[in-house]
Amino acid sequence: MARMHTRRRGSSDSDKPVADEPPEWSDVDADAVESRVVELAEQGHSPSEIGLKLRDEGVQGTAVPNVQLVTEKKITEILADNDAEPTLPEDLRNLMERAVRLREHMAANPNDAQNKRALQNTEAKVRRLVDYYRGDALDENFKYTYQNARDIV
Known part of the structure; x- marks a missing residue:
């Protein structure tokens, strides 16, 4: 797809590997991930920052490579369910x-x-x-x- 305000073409982008379930080494409880997501949102982090923090810091010492695989919800859906969504997208x-x-x-x-x-x-x-x-x-x-x-x- 071309860029919006130039005549150049867009750059190609790699896809994440297809996965149906979280990796074996990441055995985090879905409820713990959801509570951590809400806690980080209350601290003022955006959904993308929350994803990075969960990937890097994890929950209870265990990294969460993909929140959607663990909880079956996206971060924004978790925030909407808990009335913690940001005022602006x-x-x-x-x-x-x-x-x-x-x-x-x-x-x-x-x-x-x-x-x-x-x-x-x-x-x-x-x-x-x-x-x-x-x-x-x-x-x-x-x-x-x-x-x-x-x-x-």
């Missing part, structure tokens, strides 16, 4: 953080044409994602502005 929040950083950079460096273009592209992606999430994960009246993004982020 993670991809939208990351793009908003980037747009805020770029806008602040542009205020300090007004002649930086390359980052001006990057800001325009990033804000276009944010608006596209806001339209996608509007009504489901976002309020029906939500509209992206720099002020909204700065307040949220």
Whole structure:
């Protein structure tokens, strides 16, 4: 698939090995994983950070290579079941953080044409994602502005 704002092609990407059950060396209880996921979310970690922490630190000293194989739910599903889901989807929040950083950079460096273009592209992606999430994960009246993004982020 081609990239959104350039004429270049996208890079190919390797697939994870197909697995139906967690590896033998990772014998973690599903309830313990779910409680750890909720605990990490309450500490303010995003779903991808939670996955990395479970992979690296694990639960009770045992690493969790794939939460979905252990619990049969994705991390976001676990968070939704326990009312600990983030207010914004993670991809939208990351793009908003980037747009805020770029806008602040542009205020300090007004002649930086390359980052001006990057800001325009990033804000276009944010608006596209806001339209996608509007009504489901976002309020029906939500509209992206720099002020909204700065307040949220």
